[in-house]
Amino acid sequence: MKQLILTAALVHLLVLAQAQAKPTKSQAADSIPEVQLAEVKVYGLTKNTHQQLLHYYTANQAATTEDILARLPELNMIRRSSYGMEPIIRTYSSGQSGLLIDGMRIHGACTDKMDPASIYVEPQNLQSVQIQTGNGFQSGSVIGGTVNMKLAEAQFDESRMWSGSVSSGFQSAANAWYETGKLNYSGNRLAVMTNISWRKAGNYRSGGGAVIPYSQYEKLNYGITALYKLNEKWTTKADLLLDDGWNIGYPALPMDVGYAGARIAALSWRNNSRMGNWQQTEFKLYANSIRHFMDDSHRINIPMHMDMPGESRTYGGYASSKLMLNRSTQLDVKADWASTFLKASMTMYQQGQLPMYMLTWPDNNTLQSGLGAIFSKRIDSASLVNISARADVFSKSLTTQMGKDQLSVLNNPVSNIIKVLKNIAVEYSYRFNEQLKLKTVLSYSERMPTSSELYGFYLFNAFDGYDYIGNTLLKPENAWKAEANISGRSGVFQYGLTGYLSRINQYIMGIYQPGLSTMTIGANGVKQHVNLPYALIAGAEASLIVQPDHSLWFINTTRYSYGEDHLKQALPMIPPVRNISSLRKMIGSCAMQAELELATAQNRVSSKAMERKTSAYAIAHLRLMFTGSLAGNPLRIDGGVENLFDQAYREHLDWGGIRRPGRNVYLQFTYQF
Amino acid sequence: MKKFIQSPLYIVAFLSVLFFSSCSKDAVEPDASLDYIQLASGFATGTSTHVELYATDSAFTGYNKLYVLLKDSATGKPVDKAVVTLNPMMDMTTMSHAAPKENPVSTTAVNHFFPCSVSFIMPSTAGKWTLGIQIQNLENGKSGTVNFTINVKAPASDKIFSFKSLSDNTTTYFVGLVEPSKPIVGINDLELVIYKKQSMMMFPADSSLSVIMTPEMPTMNHGSPNNVDPVHTINGHYKGKVNFTMTGFWRLNLKLKSGSTVVDSTHYIDITF
Numbered sequence A: 001m002k003q004l005i006l007t008a009a010l011v012h013l014l015v016l017a018q019a020q021a022k023p024t025k026s027q028a029a030d031s032i033p034e035v036q037l038a039e040v041k042v043y044g045l046t047k048n049t050h051q052q053l054l055h056y057y058t059a060n061q062a063a064t065t066e067d068i069l070a071r072l073p074e075l076n077m078i079r080r081s082s083y084g085m086e087p088i089i090r091t092y093s094s095g096q097s098g099l100l101i102d103g104m105r106i107h108g109a110c111t112d113k114m115d116p117a118s119i120y121v122e123p124q125n126l127q128s129v130q131i132q133t134g135n136g137f138q139s140g141s142v143i144g145g146t147v148n149m150k151l152a153e154a155q156f157d158e159s160r161m162w163s164g165s166v167s168s169g170f171q172s173a174a175n176a177w178y179e180t181g182k183l184n185y186s187g188n189r190l191a192v193m194t195n196i197s198w199r200k201a202g203n204y205r206s207g208g209g210a211v212i213p214y215s216q217y218e219k220l221n222y223g224i225t226a227l228y229k230l231n232e233k234w235t236t237k238a239d240l241l242l243d244d245g246w247n248i249g250y251p252a253l254p255m256d257v258g259y260a261g262a263r264i265a266a267l268s269w270r271n272n273s274r275m276g277n278w279q280q281t282e283f284k285l286y287a288n289s290i291r292h293f294m295d296d297s298h299r300i301n302i303p304m305h306m307d308m309p310g311e312s313r314t315y316g317g318y319a320s321s322k323l324m325l326n327r328s329t330q331l332d333v334k335a336d337w338a339s340t341f342l343k344a345s346m347t348m349y350q351q352g353q354l355p356m357y358m359l360t361w362p363d364n365n366t367l368q369s370g371l372g373a374i375f376s377k378r379i380d381s382a383s384l385v386n387i388s389a390r391a392d393v394f395s396k397s398l399t400t401q402m403g404k405d406q407l408s409v410l411n412n413p414v415s416n417i418i419k420v421l422k423n424i425a426v427e428y429s430y431r432f433n434e435q436l437k438l439k440t441v442l443s444y445s446e447r448m449p450t451s452s453e454l455y456g457f458y459l460f461n462a463f464d465g466y467d468y469i470g471n472t473l474l475k476p477e478n479a480w481k482a483e484a485n486i487s488g489r490s491g492v493f494q495y496g497l498t499g500y501l502s503r504i505n506q507y508i509m510g511i512y513q514p515g516l517s518t519m520t521i522g523a524n525g526v527k528q529h530v531n532l533p534y535a536l537i538a539g540a541e542a543s544l545i546v547q548p549d550h551s552l553w554f555i556n557t558t559r560y561s562y563g564e565d566h567l568k569q570a571l572p573m574i575p576p577v578r579n580i581s582s583l584r585k586m587i588g589s590c591a592m593q594a595e596l597e598l599a600t601a602q603n604r605v606s607s608k609a610m611e612r613k614t615s616a617y618a619i620a621h622l623r624l625m626f627t628g629s630l631a632g633n634p635l636r637i638d639g640g641v642e643n644l645f646d647q648a649y650r651e652h653l654d655w656g657g658i659r660r661p662g663r664n665v666y667l668q669f670t671y672q673f
Numbered sequence B: 001m002k003k004f005i006q007s008p009l010y011i012v013a014f015l016s017v018l019f020f021s022s023c024s025k026d027a028v029e030p031d032a033s034l035d036y037i038q039l040a041s042g043f044a045t046g047t048s049t050h051v052e053l054y055a056t057d058s059a060f061t062g063y064n065k066l067y068v069l070l071k072d073s074a075t076g077k078p079v080d081k082a083v084v085t086l087n088p089m090m091d092m093t094t095m096s097h098a099a100p101k102e103n104p105v106s107t108t109a110v111n112h113f114f115p116c117s118v119s120f121i122m123p124s125t126a127g128k129w130t131l132g133i134q135i136q137n138l139e140n141g142k143s144g145t146v147n148f149t150i151n152v153k154a155p156a157s158d159k160i161f162s163f164k165s166l167s168d169n170t171t172t173y174f175v176g177l178v179e180p181s182k183p184i185v186g187i188n189d190l191e192l193v194i195y196k197k198q199s200m201m202m203f204p205a206d207s208s209l210s211v212i213m214t215p216e217m218p219t220m221n222h223g224s225p226n227n228v229d230p231v232h233t234i235n236g237h238y239k240g241k242v243n244f245t246m247t248g249f250w251r252l253n254l255k256l257k258s259g260s261t262v263v264d265s266t267h268y269i270d271i272t273f
């Protein structure tokens, strides 16, 4: 493949797409849809068994990780800024689903969810995205599913000791620069990859021309990863990933970020052999520390200046392996453990007075240990059964007397909270023929209330304008979920259709407490997290890929979501019907791509959450890709215009009624050596 | 401990730690963790007793917890049995008046201290405060008085206020703050003391009122949840809970009622920490 890359990159792209399009044989890959980004170092492309369609959307070398994630049908992005969009699975909240980086738990240090862990992964260090939905608790007790962003690894390359790439680009809407560099060393037993990327964006121009203030940001992401072959079977891997962000504006929130930093380190050992009873055994130890400093010093007309620092520290580890019981039966087991410390505070300043100090996350620690297993049995050549089970023990505690004293004003217990969470799922797949494959999953799962839901202290939510307080009496949510998927291919067509329905009992939601006085100046009131009897979440995702020949692709995805509470009222943050189409035509060493994004209006909104309605929109993008060579090495040029007709629009999950970027012309050069 | 003013006190405090567990639970006992300041000292005439007056802070307008330490003038040993009577008096040249006070409840000292209190109702800038301490030394049988001049400072914000009852427009009450003396972010014990002005010299404790307390942060316009209104316990002391959700400047708004009649709703006590 390497030779193909070096000679004719676009041909390679096609070959690769074909390779990816073949249904994979592995049982595990069957149960975990995986969006491959294996060739990121060349194209920034994503592929997938049932979603190779992503390939198109992310062909853009200038894309951010968020741009890539936003194209995955199972993911929605909550947008508070052009930076730090929060990926959620379907319409499950971030507390209901898991977001892991290379299997590691990373808890944001921001009480306002400005820093989902996905911001620490740049496209060039992202290898693939694994999304588990139906039985999505293999890496944690979650009811919505788990997204695991696998980090790119150093590659062993016998032909070259040193290789790398540099890339530089500009985007007009935000006057943004995006520069990256990557260097790979490949020795006999040791391979090392180091990369750096820098982004700097100004305030962006929204559709129609209005500049959105406080939408700027600057960030540096850098890391090093090394693989060392211990012997024939065992490899050890070390990762160090660092991320620094400065002056990050959040136009939909009352505060910005002065500085945010992440330090992520991991050490793992893995058995690559596919022989013997125990296969693909992996042990991993990791630690991460996140620091976050919110800042309002650039804002005008604020009633009171305040500082809001937060920190998060996690230590964890896991061991996983596959036990091959016989040719048709296997058991995947994973034991994991993590300890997370969180603390956040707020200091308010008023001239001539002592500072006002409070803990917004009273110092708290979460200790989680879990054990999960998937039993897979191939019954015959057409049918496969998977049974997954997982149990977690959670211990959550307030770690300082000050934190306990402060939280006790809410009149709820401040003692340790210990819960045992149980999950089970049964999945059955049946392959009728090449045209039709059916997969059904029925699952029961539980999830622990988050630290904000338990301990949050007057956390202002800019979405509905309420202060939120925690509730240490919350019970874990539990959910029954049914999911069915049919997929297949016929001639030039390839399709997939998924439907899901879940009933979440003890549904955790903030409910207005009229008797309580707000803390934030101008807030609408105080809401406390409580367990509601239940809520229903349902939806469907469809994809169609048409590939008449190797130079023409058409892709179409549609998704629909529905949510209601026990009073049959709409849940907030439910996106409307959304459809994305893309057509790519290749001519010689050029590719042209036209995209159309459509969304219906969302008028079914939650009045309790003060949610605003969102209008329908249609936006179009045009992209061009060219691959040439310079001094014998490939040079790639990506250019295009996003939001071609400069539509003024916003998506339903965008906070604050803030419009998205208008017409954006971009150009990115990537040179490989 | 190094902040202790003088060595005898150090010993007293040390002993109080040693005997802490043997102390009677209902007595107001000096807190060994506090630093005591000597406000005044002198001999009570004709008693062979040296009188020392301590507090945890210099005297201020408001409810002052005081500790009287008696020592035999010959041996220097503490006198633990005595009747101690306080007589605070303010001389304002044209007139003079007393102040609300609480004599020690027992004739036996607690860790050698006789806990008591005076609620100074004005600062010394308005006149001259004298605190007469009358001693009846039960160990040597002698009685006498010592007079201390006390410099009463006005705190940054009032810890005591007076009001004329709205129901009769004549009765004057004094409301003083006892607790929280060391406020924290969290649940704090709230203790108020209420005295009725019977004459310029008589300020008996009053148990007839009910109190509604609403804390707020005037700068931010918010309150706090789950406060408990103070209710009368004993000797004009009203106890409840006040919750602070952050540090800074808090105002305890007080509404006082006699039965269902509001007798005052215009006063507050500020606490900044």
Ligand SMILES: [Cu+2]
Pocket: A110, A111, A112, A113, A114, A115, A257, A292, A293, A294
């Ligand atoms: Cu933040």
Ligand SMILES: [Cu+2]
Pocket: A356, A519, B217, B220, B222, B246, B248
């Ligand atoms: Cu405040």
